[in-house]
Amino acid sequence: MAELSAKTPCAGLLPVSAGGVTLSEVDAGVLTSLSPRRGRAEALGKALDASVGAKLPEVNRATGEAGSRVIWFGQGQYLLMGPDPAAALGAEAAVTDQSDAWAVVRLDGVAAEDVLARLVPLDLRAQSFAVGHTARSMLGHMSVSITRTDPDTFQIMAFRSMAKTLVHEIETAMKGVAARGAG
Amino acid sequence: MRFSGLKVLAEGLTGNKGWGAHWRDAQPKPEYDMVIIGGGGHGLSTAYYLAKNHGMTNIAVLEKGYLGGGNVGRNTTIVRANYFLQGNSEFYSHSLKLWEGLEEDLNYNVMHSQRGLINLFHSDGQRDAFARRGNMMINQGDDAVLLDREGVRKHLPYLDFDQVRFPIYGGLLHPRGGTARHDAVAWGYARGASDRGVDLVQNCEVTGIDIEGGVVKGVQTSRGPIRAKKVAIIVAGRSGQVAAMAGRRLPIESHVLQAFVTEGVKPVIDHVISFGMGHFYISQSDKGGLVFGGDLDFYASYAQRGNLPMKEHVMEAGMTLMPMIGKAKVLRSWGGIMDMTPDGSPIIDKMEGIDGLYIDCGWNYGGFKAVPASGWCMAHLMATDQHHEVAAKYRLDRFRTGVGIMDEEGTGSQHNLH
Amino acid sequence: MRITCPVCGERDRREFYYVGDAVALQRPDPDASDVVWDDYVHNRDNPAGVTRDLWYHEGGCGAWIVVTRNTITHEVLGTELASDVKEASA
Numbered sequence: 001m002a003e004l005s006a007k008t009p010c011a012g013l014l015p016v017s018a019g020g021v022t023l024s025e026v027d028a029g030v031l032t033s034l035s036p037r038r039g040r041a042e043a044l045g046k047a048l049d050a051s052v053g054a055k056l057p058e059v060n061r062a063t064g065e066a067g068s069r070v071i072w073f074g075q076g077q078y079l080l081m082g083p084d085p086a087a088a089l090g091a092e093a094a095v096t097d098q099s100d101a102w103a104v105v106r107l108d109g110v111a112a113e114d115v116l117a118r119l120v121p122l123d124l125r126a127q128s129f130a131v132g133h134t135a136r137s138m139l140g141h142m143s144v145s146i147t148r149t150d151p152d153t154f155q156i157m158a159f160r161s162m163a164k165t166l167v168h169e170i171e172t173a174m175k176g177v178a179a180r181g182a183g
Numbered sequence: 184m185r186f187s188g189l190k191v192l193a194e195g196l197t198g199n200k201g202w203g204a205h206w207r208d209a210q211p212k213p214e215y216d217m218v219i220i221g222g223g224g225h226g227l228s229t230a231y232y233l234a235k236n237h238g239m240t241n242i243a244v245l246e247k248g249y250l251g252g253g254n255v256g257r258n259t260t261i262v263r264a265n266y267f268l269q270g271n272s273e274f275y276s277h278s279l280k281l282w283e284g285l286e287e288d289l290n291y292n293v294m295h296s297q298r299g300l301i302n303l304f305h306s307d308g309q310r311d312a313f314a315r316r317g318n319m320m321i322n323q324g325d326d327a328v329l330l331d332r333e334g335v336r337k338h339l340p341y342l343d344f345d346q347v348r349f350p351i352y353g354g355l356l357h358p359r360g361g362t363a364r365h366d367a368v369a370w371g372y373a374r375g376a377s378d379r380g381v382d383l384v385q386n387c388e389v390t391g392i393d394i395e396g397g398v399v400k401g402v403q404t405s406r407g408p409i410r411a412k413k414v415a416i417i418v419a420g421r422s423g424q425v426a427a428m429a430g431r432r433l434p435i436e437s438h439v440l441q442a443f444v445t446e447g448v449k450p451v452i453d454h455v456i457s458f459g460m461g462h463f464y465i466s467q468s469d470k471g472g473l474v475f476g477g478d479l480d481f482y483a484s485y486a487q488r489g490n491l492p493m494k495e496h497v498m499e500a501g502m503t504l505m506p507m508i509g510k511a512k513v514l515r516s517w518g519g520i521m522d523m524t525p526d527g528s529p530i531i532d533k534m535e536g537i538d539g540l541y542i543d544c545g546w547n548y549g550g551f552k553a554v555p556a557s558g559w560c561m562a563h564l565m566a567t568d569q570h571h572e573v574a575a576k577y578r579l580d581r582f583r584t585g586v587g588i589m590d591e592e593g594t595g596s597q598h599n600l601h
Numbered sequence: 602m603r604i605t606c607p608v609c610g611e612r613d614r615r616e617f618y619y620v621g622d623a624v625a626l627q628r629p630d631p632d633a634s635d636v637v638w639d640d641y642v643h644n645r646d647n648p649a650g651v652t653r654d655l656w657y658h659e660g661g662c663g664a665w666i667v668v669t670r671n672t673i674t675h676e677v678l679g680t681e682l683a684s685d686v687k688e689a690s691a
C-alpha cells in the first residue's frame with residue numbers, strides 16, 4: 001500500500017515575513033460547521049456551552065481563544081474550531097465535519113491592517129473591527145472568513161484548494177506595504 | 184454636397200468655409216407614412232434603407248436627444264462576422280458585406296478598418312470550440328484562420344504568453360474583422376437618409392403610442408402628436424419603456440456596459456484582441472488611444488455609468504494579458520445601456536397583435552456591427568411585411584415557443600447569463 | 602454602489618451576485634400555461650427608476666436579499682431578506 005503522508009494546506013508555503021508582518025499557518029484542528037435548526041439557535045448555544053464549554057457568538061463575532069473558538073460563519077452558520085463536537089449537538093443543529101477543508105492562516109504585525117486594506121473591501125481598522133470581530137468577505141477574488149484574534153493579529157480562512165492563491169495574494173500585498181514603508 | 188479628395192483639397196485651400204451641415208435639422212410634420220422612434224445607428228440605417236431600397240421617404244426619425252448620443256456613439260466599434268449559430272451567422276455575414284461597401288455607398292468616411300480580430304484561447308477544449316467556430320465562419324463564406332501559439336506570437340508579440348492562469352494556446356484570426364468610427368456611422372446614415380428626404384427630428388421624445396382597435400395611429404411626443412401608418416421602436420436600452428407605451432412587456436433587461444480609453448500613444452496594437460476568459464478586449468483608435476472594455480457590470484441599470492469593481496476587474500485583466508499597457512493613463516470611462524435578451528440574440532419583428540407596430544431591439548453588447556444589416560432587414564420588414572431571409576430567425580415569440588433560441592454562448596436562455 | 606446586507610451590514614457591491622428581477626419570488630403554478638411561464642421566465646418590466654431585484658451575498662454570509670434600488674441613480678433604497686419577503690407573501 002502507498003504510504004500517504006498528511007500535509008497541511010499551506011505546507012511548504014509558510015511562514016513568510018515582510019515589513020514586520022508575518023504570515024503563518026494555523027493548525028486549526030477539528031473544524032465543525034454548525035447550522036442551528038429552525039428556531040433552535042438558543043438551544044444550540046446551551047448545548048454547546050454544556051458540552052464543550054464554548055459560547056455561540058452573535059452575528060459578525062467570534063468567541064473563545066486559540067484551540068477552542070466559535071466563529072460566526074455566515075447566515076445561520078457557525079464554525080467550531082478545535083474541540084470535537086459532542087453528539088448532543090446534532091439534535092439542535094446540522095453538524096458537518098469540515099476539518100482539512102480550509103486553509104487557515106494568521107497575519108501578525110502592526111501593519112497587518114494595511115496589508116489587508118489592499119485586499120479586502122472592509123474597514124478592518126481596530127475602531128470598527130475589534131478583537132473578537134469576524135466577517136465573511138472577500139480577499140481578492142476569494143471568499144474568506146476574517147477574524148481579529150488579537151490587537152495585531154487576523155485569522156484568515158479560505159477554501160483549501162485556494163491555499164496557494166491565498167498565500168500569493170497576501171504575500172504580494174505584504175511586500176507592497178513593506179516597500180511603501182521603507183520609502 | 185459630395186465628399187471627394189478634390190473637395191478636401193479645394194476646401195483646404197479656401198479656409199474650410201464651404202462645408203455645410205451634413206443633414207437637415209427637420210421640424211416635425213403632423214403626419215408621416217412611417218415614424219421611427221430612436222435616432223441611433225439602427226434607427227438611422229433603417230430610415231436610410233427604407234428610402235434607398237424601397238423608395239419610401241415620407242418618414243421621420245424621432246430622437247429624444249441628439250443623433251448619435253446613445254450607444255452608437257458609446258461603443259468600442261468592433262465590426263466582425265464570427266458568429267457560430269445559424270440565424271446569427273448569415274445575418275452578420277450580410278452585415279459585414281454591407282460594411283465593406285458602406286463608405287462608397289454613403290459617400291462618407293466611416294473609417295472602416297479591417298485590421299483583423301484575434302480571439303485568444305487558453306485550453307485544448309477552447310481550441311476545439313474555436314476550430315469549430317472557424318469552420319462555421321468559413322462555411323458561411325467568411326474568413327477564419329486558426330493560429331497556434333507561435334502564430335499568435337507573430338501577430339501579438341507583446342502578450343504575456345505564459346501567465347499562470349490563462350496561458351495562451353492560440354487564437355482564431357478573423358482577418359476581415361476590425362473597427363469603424365462609431366459616430367461617423369451615425370452621421371453617414373443620417374446624411375444619406377436626410378438627403379433622400381427623411382426628416383431627422385432631434386430633441387423629440389416619444390411619450391406615447393396611439394393604438395386604436397389594434398391598429399397603430401401615431402405617436403405622442405414632447406413636440407406634439409404625430410400621425411403615422413407604421414411605427415418602429417428602435418431605441419436600444421430604452422426598448423422596455425417604449426414598448427410599455429404600447430402595453431407590451433419585452434424579454435429585455437437593460438444593463439450597463441462600460442468602456443475605457445487611454446491617452447494617445449504611438450501605434451502599437453494593430454489588431455482587435457479579444458481575451459474572452461479574462462473579459463477583456465482592446466484595439467487602438469486612429470487617434471492613438473487604447474480603447475478597451477470588458478463585461479457588463481451585471482445589474483439592471485439606466486445610469487450610463489458603471490461602478491468601480493468592474494473598472495478594477497477590466498484593468499486587472501488587461502494587465503494580465505499585456506503588462507505593457509500598465510503605464511498608459513486612462514483618460515475616460517463611460518457606460519451605455521444594453522438591451523439584453525435571455526438568449527443574447529436580437530429581435531427584428533412585428534409586434535404581434537398591433538397592426539403597423541414594429542420592433543428592432545435586443546442587440547445586447549454587439550449591435551454596432553449589426554447597424555447596416557439591421558437597418559436593411561428592418562426596412563425590408565416594414566416595407567414588405569415579410570421578414571428578410573437573413574433576419575428570419577429574430578422572432579419575438581421564440582422565447583415562448585422555444586423554437587429558434589440562439590444562445591451563442593451556450594449559457595442558457597435566461598436573463599443575466601450573457 | 603454599496604448594499605446593506607440585512608445580516609452582515611453595509612458592504613461593497615463586489616461581494617454580491619446579481620440574480621435579476623425579484624419576480625423570481627413569484628413562481629407560477631407548475632400547471633400554469635406556457636404564456637404565463639413565458640412571461641415569468643422572460644418578460645420584464647425593466648423599469649427606469651425604482652426596481653426590486655434579487656442579490657445573493659455570495660462573498661459574504663450567503664443570504665438571498667431583495668434590494669429596492671433606483672436603476673437611474675444606482676441609489677440603494679432598502680434591503681430585506683428574500684426569505685422574509687417570501688414568508689410575508691405566503
Ligand SMILES: Cc1cc2nc3c(=O)[nH]c(=O)nc-3n(C[C@H](O)[C@H](O)[C@H](O)COP(=O)(O)OP(=O)(O)OC[C@H]3O[C@@H](n4cnc5c(N)ncnc54)[C@H](O)[C@@H]3O)c2cc1C
Pocket residue numbers: 220221222223224225226245246247248249251252253254255256257258259260261262387388389390417418419420421425440441442476517518519520521546547548549550551552553
Ligand atoms: C460600452 C459599449 C461598447 C460596445 N461595443 C460594441 C462593439 O465593440 N461592437 C458592437 O458591435 N457593438 C458594441 N456595443 C453595442 C452597440 O453600441 C449597441 O448594440 C447599438 O449601438 C444599439 O443600437 P443603436 O445604435 O440604435 O442604439 P442607440 O444609439 O442607443 O439608439 C437608440 C436611440 O433611441 C433614443 N430614444 C430612446 N427612447 C426614446 C424615446 N422615447 N423617444 C425618442 N427617442 C428615444 C435614444 O436617445 C437613442 O439615441 C457596445 C455598447 C456599449 C455601450
Ligand SMILES: [Zn+2]
Pocket residue numbers: 606607608609610658661662663664
Ligand atoms: Zn450578508
